[in-house]
Amino acid sequence: MNLEGRLRGLAAERYHHRHPFNLRMHEGLLSQEELRRWVLNRFHYQRHIPVKDAFILAKLGDRELRQNWIRRIHDHDGRPGEDGGIERWLRLGEAVGLDRTLLLSGEGVLPAVRFAVDGYVNFCRDRPRLEAVASSLTELFAPDLMATRIDAWELHYPWVEPEGLRYFQVRVSQGRQDAAEALALVQEWARTPEDEERVLAAFTFKCDVLWSLLDAVEHAARVGEAVDAR
Numbered sequence: 001m002n003l004e005g006r007l008r009g010l011a012a013e014r015y016h017h018r019h020p021f022n023l024r025m026h027e028g029l030l031s032q033e034e035l036r037r038w039v040l041n042r043f044h045y046q047r048h049i050p051v052k053d054a055f056i057l058a059k060l061g062d063r064e065l066r067q068n069w070i071r072r073i074h075d076h077d078g079r080p081g082e083d084g085g086i087e088r089w090l091r092l093g094e095a096v097g098l099d100r101t102l103l104l105s106g107e108g109v110l111p112a113v114r115f116a117v118d119g120y121v122n123f124c125r126d127r128p129r130l131e132a133v134a135s136s137l138t139e140l141f142a143p144d145l146m147a148t149r150i151d152a153w154e155l156h157y158p159w160v161e162p163e164g165l166r167y168f169q170v171r172v173s174q175g176r177q178d179a180a181e182a183l184a185l186v187q188e189w190a191r192t193p194e195d196e197e198r199v200l201a202a203f204t205f206k207c208d209v210l211w212s213l214l215d216a217v218e219h220a221a222r223v224g225e226a227v228d229a230r
């Protein structure tokens with residue numbers, strides 16, 4: 001099987017579309033508090049994406065590669081005077097009833113979510129470019145999951161202001177482009193069977209980052225930790 005096929009096989013088992021928390025989200029079974037807790041904790045992930053992309057940027061030795069990769073930072077941060085993904089996520093927070101100052105304060109982010117996100121940022125800082133870029137390849141599977149999420153939220157969580165879904169609507173096409181470009185790079189750079197194994201290990205690691213984030217959010221839901229809606 002080729003590399004892409006092996007990634008798809010791994011994703012079928014380990015990507016977070018199969019996590020029980022996501023399954024409950026899609027079935028409409030989350031309470032308002034659970035959905036808020038997810039939005040708040042995922043913001044911690046979102047705000048670190050441009051940080052890990054800056055580490056990857058610094059590993060790309062040629063101008064064209066950097067010209068492309070820097071787009072990811074702009075997508076999230078926005079260019080000066082523009083909104084980007086981070087701003088859209090803050091609006092998602094408002095759409096579920098969370099004040100942006102709460103999200104920006106970092107208050108309420110679960111310890112295990114901090115560890116998972118640190119793990120991802122440090123991985124991208126410490127590993128060679130092949131593995132750092134390969135760890136972003138979960139994005140091959142994010143657009144379909146986001147499309148499912150948009151439908152599920154419209155159907156099951158009508159109390160969420162529709163403007164909040166804009167993050168996911170914009171991200172579907174950005175994610176497809178990012179994933180296609182990263183896959184092409186990884187396919188070009190992975191020359192040996194050992195390289196391919198490193199790609200698969202990086203991808204598995206990233207699936208575990210996303211999975212543990214949801215484990216943490218789900219566990220907090222079970223022990224009933226309150227989210228501060230304002």
Ligand SMILES: O=C(O)c1cc(C(=O)O)c2c(n1)C(=O)C(=O)c1cc(C(=O)O)[nH]c1-2
Nearest residue numbers: 049135136137138139141142145146171210
């Ligand atoms: O909501 C999701 O399920 C989901 C998953 C992923 C992913 O699979 O890595 C990303 C995102 N969202 C996302 O919004 C995003 O900006 C993003 C960037 C990256 C990355 O690794 O560079 N993954 C993801």
